[in-house]
Amino acid sequence: MSLWTSFAESITHYTGLSPTAFFTILAMMIVTYKIVCGMFVAGGDYMEVKRANEYVIREPVQLGDQVTEEELSAYDGKDPNKPLLMAxxxxxxxxxxSRMFYGPGGPYALFAGRDASRALALMSFDTKDLTGNIEGLSNSELETLQDWEYKFMxxxxxxGQLVSSHRTTQEAGQESGDKNENAQGNEAE
Structure with missing residues (x-):
């Protein structure tokens, strides 16, 4: 009984409250915390996303420096056997x-399998901003993008390295021009 008495005196001394008031307030704080947490994240929803995104961490697959946007889109997390990639x-x-963030059902799932440079620079979740085109961005937006790049690095x-479709089109045009020149050179011989 002396232990309880010294404990009750300590509560009164440090908080200025009676032990009954102290434990009532403590219980109310715990109940309030549980209610507020339940409003933002339903336990079932969290577990469902977690189960959907269960993934065995594997060694990263090196894709090389000639990956097209179409090839990158296959790594959007829909196939659990493939790695989750973004550019x-x-x-x-x-x-x-970070499959819980970038995988299906995650808050940043729309960035997976794409070059999300413009969306990250603008801090946008708009699908029209999901592109690697960074033309027309302000200096502060480019700094934001640079910060994101450093975080990812x-x-x-x-x-891998993404080959832009614009660059691929130019290269294809040059290659066909080279072939035409070679064909004309061979005809002259």
Whole structure:
């Protein structure tokens, strides 16, 4: 009984409250915390997303430096056997270890399998901003994008380089021009 008495005196001394008032307030705080947490994240929803995104962490797959946007789109997390990839400024990163964020049902799932440079620079979730085109961005937006790139460089493994469709079109035009020149050169001989 002396232990309870010394404990009750300590509560009164440190808080200025009676033990009954102290424990009543403590119980109300715990109940309020549980209610507020339940308003924002339903336990079932959290477990469902977690189960959907269960993933065995594997070694990153190196894709090389000639990956097209179409090839990158296959790594959007819909196939659990493939790594989860996204690109920033043409650099492709394996974000599989953050599948709960970038995988299906995650808050950033729309960035997966794409070059999300413009969306990250603008801090936008609009689908029209899901592109690698960074033309027309302000200096502050470019700085924001650079910060994102540094975060990805520190946290994730770079697995490839994206070839922009614009560059691919130009290269294809040059290659066909080279073939035409070679064909004309062969005809002259």
């Amino acid at each position: 920033i400024k043409g650099q492709i990163y394996d974000v599989s270890r 520190e946290k994730y493994v770079k697995v």
